Amino acid sequence: MNCPECDAILSIPDDSTEGEIISCYDCGADYEIAGRDGSEVKLKQAETIGEDWGE
Amino acid sequence: MTSLCIVFDRLRTEEKMLQREADIIGCQTTMLDAKTVKINTETSGDDLRLGDVVLERCISYFRGLHVTAAIESMQVPVINTFDVASACGDKMIMTLRLKRGGVSTPETNFAFSTEAATDTFDECGYPLVIKPVIGSWGRGVIPIRNRDTLDAILEVRTVTDGPFDRIYYLQEIIENRGGDVRDIRVITVGGEPIAAMYRRSAGGFRANVALGGDPEPCDITPEMAELASAASDAVGGGILGVDMMEDYRDGGTTGDSQLVVHEVNNTVEFKGLAKVAARNIPKAMVEFAKRYARK
Numbered sequence: 264m265n266c267p268e269c270d271a272i273l274s275i276p277d278d279s280t281e282g283e284i285i286s287c288y289d290c291g292a293d294y295e296i297a298g299r300d301g302s303e304v305k306l307k308q309a310e311t312i313g314e315d316w317g318e
Numbered sequence: 319m320t321s322l323c324i325v326f327d328r329l330r331t332e333e334k335m336l337q338r339e340a341d342i343i344g345c346q347t348t349m350l351d352a353k354t355v356k357i358n359t360e361t362s363g364d365d366l367r368l369g370d371v372v373l374e375r376c377i378s379y380f381r382g383l384h385v386t387a388a389i390e391s392m393q394v395p396v397i398n399t400f401d402v403a404s405a406c407g408d409k410m411i412m413t414l415r416l417k418r419g420g421v422s423t424p425e426t427n428f429a430f431s432t433e434a435a436t437d438t439f440d441e442c443g444y445p446l447v448i449k450p451v452i453g454s455w456g457r458g459v460i461p462i463r464n465r466d467t468l469d470a471i472l473e474v475r476t477v478t479d480g481p482f483d484r485i486y487y488l489q490e491i492i493e494n495r496g497g498d499v500r501d502i503r504v505i506t507v508g509g510e511p512i513a514a515m516y517r518r519s520a521g522g523f524r525a526n527v528a529l530g531g532d533p534e535p536c537d538i539t540p541e542m543a544e545l546a547s548a549a550s551d552a553v554g555g556g557i558l559g560v561d562m563m564e565d566y567r568d569g570g571t572t573g574d575s576q577l578v579v580h581e582v583n584n585t586v587e588f589k590g591l592a593k594v595a596a597r598n599i600p601k602a603m604v605e606f607a608k609r610y611a612r613k
Contacts (some may be wrong), residue, residue: 282329282351295328310328310353314480315379315407317454318559318583 264304268292275304284309320611321346321369322604325385327353327376331589335600336373343604352376352385363394370611372396373557373603375585379407379452382585395610398556398584405553406584409451409487412553419552422545422578424563429486432472438488439468446488447523454583456526461491492563492578499523502536502577504546504560505586505599507606511546511560513588513595514538533590541577549579557603559586 264273271289275296279285285294285306293309322345326333333349340347348367355366363369372389374396376382386400398406405411416423427442429435439446439462448471450458462468475483494500499519504511514536517526538546546560560582564575592599 280329280334280349282326282333282349284328313378314457315381315452315454316377317379317457318585318587 264306266290266292267294267306273306279304319344319346320371320608321348322607322611323348323350323366323368323372325350325352325372325374325376325382325389327351327378327381330377330587332587332600333375335589335592336375336604339598339600340604343601343608345604345608352381355385357388361388361392363389363392366392368392368394370394370613371607373607374398374403377585379403379454379584383407393612395612397607397610398558399554402554402556402558403584406558406582407452409449409581410485411451412582413487415552415554416549416579416582419548421548421552422576424492424565424578424580425490427486427488429488430484431486432476435472435486435488436468438486439465442488442490444468445491447491449487449489450482451485451487452482456524459524461523462488489580492580493566494564501561501563501580502542503533503591504538504542504562505588505591506546506550506558506560507602508557508609509547509550509555511538511543512597512602513591513599514542514546515591515594533594535594545577545579549582553582556584557586557606559583559588 266273266287269290271287275285279296281296283296294306295309297307298305322340324333324336337347372394374382374386383403386396386403389396390400405415410428413426427438429438445461445463447461500516504514516534516536518532549560550558562577562579565578566575588599
């Protein structure tokens with residue numbers, strides 16, 4: 264699967280699940296896995312860090 | 319069999335570790351992305367498959383807090399509770415709870431306007447540390463050492479003018495030994511300290527691991543254990559990260575220190591500490607949650 268931002272090939276681990284964040288090694292864009300159906304992976308833009316994020 | 323639901327909004331290593339341990343322990347585990355939740359006043363815990371107990375693990379404080387309120391209204395126990403989460407999420411409330419609970423904590427001033435904040439510095443002198451009451455990972459934690467810095471900070475807050483920008487949390491600086499910047503993170507589960515680490519600054523004023531602070535193993539001393547348990551009690555218990563500093567008032571390198579608690583964290587991150595801790599941290603958390611499952 265290619266990065267929607269820069270078209271580089273994304274590395275998506277086989278055991279990754281919904282909600283996990285995938286980063287593009289080339290451009291640094293973050294994507295969240297929105298769904299999986301076998302090898303089919305659906306991505307969406309990950310949320311950016313919010314003011315209230317943290318522990 | 320206990321049904322455990324882990325509510326998250328970003329699936330981090332910690333949430334996967336909790337899920338794995340819950341499965342090993344024999345829980346029926348479900349993962350719920352808070353970003354996908356749609357509820358109304360009629361929604362029940364069964365509608366959301368919340369099971370018998372919920373571990374709230376959202377990275378967004380306000381999202382987690384409001385989801386917790388909704389789940390508690392469905393009569394499903396949540397760890398941590400709304401009361402604990404709201405107390406720990408606001409540094410001013412947390413500090414007041416610590417003080418009321420008799421826990422050693424740095425002397426802290428509160429002001430509610432730029433004028434009162436300026437007056438505080440006039441009366442207390444420099445330096446003081448300004449901290450946003452909402453926020454984490456050391457963001458916005460700035461030592462103010464002179465009037466120029468104070469004026470700059472106050473001006474920025476006046477321009478941004480968020481509701482929490484009008485709350486000024488101004489804390490004394492705790493002296494470090496020989497200029498060493500480190501603090502101690504103790505994870506407590508049900509008031510019991512289960513693991514600890516030193517966090518050493520990667521350069522600069524703050525030691526947060528999120529800012530590159532270097533974690534080192536730390537043996538829990540009786541003083542640390544007692545203080546961590548007291549801090550947990552003060553905010554209402556649950557699963558917490560208690561941050562403390564060594565206070566060397568004389569600034570020397572050989573003097574004894576006294577520990578002070580400067581923060582209690584609600585949705586504690588532990589992946590780094592889990593690698594070196596003797597105790598199985600996620601297992602302890604899941605076992606604690608099981609004890610709160612509704613019967």
